[in-house]
Amino acid sequence: MGRPPISEAGGPARLDQDSTCFMSREFSHFDRQGASRMVDVGTKDATTRRARARAVIQMAPDTSQQIRQQALSKGDVLEVARLAGIMAAKRTADLIPLCHSLPLDAVSLSLEFDGDSSLIIEATVQTTARTGVEMEALVSVSVAALTVYDMCKSIDRAMTIGPIYLQEKSGGQSGHFLRTEDSPRQQEPDS
DSSP states (O other): OOOBOOOSSSOEEEOOTTTEEEEEEOTTBBBBTTOOOOOOTTOOOEEEEEEEEEEEEEEOOOHHHHHHTTTEEETHHEEEEEEEHHHHTTTHHHTTTTTTOOOOEEEEEEEEEEEEEEEEEEEEEEEEEEEEOOOHHHHHHHHHHHHHHHHHHHTTTOEEEEEEEEEEEOOOOTTEEOOOOOOOOOOOOOO
């Protein structure tokens, strides 16, 4: 396929979804020639950065009930998923290409049922570093959700995972982001 087109700003140009014209917004993980690169954050100040992500799992009401009653032979599904999510946040740089390895100050997960068939997983990750922890929060909820699926698939293979999304982030040059129901789907500068 070749390398992506290069914008005047130096990164790959991206196609506007509604047209075939190129936009000049730069992707930070590509150099001027379109080659992949890890973003240099060495000149940024280390600040407190926090991110919160969410994943939703839909399941059969009977599956939900068995999880709540800790009736599955594999053990306490929610606590195993919580531990998996914490471990995943710590390993994000090993899973996602070009992510920085960050010293995490805190990782917490909440797993709560919403009605008879929805499990809401929320992760909050914090660091004092030169780049944000959005990916760590997203990886955390993703792996926690996959762990729930793995532990329950013997009784409910029809479970669905999603949506998975960033709810909030703070710190860094791009400042505070809070997702709302009417949040536009926009790209933010890398922080």
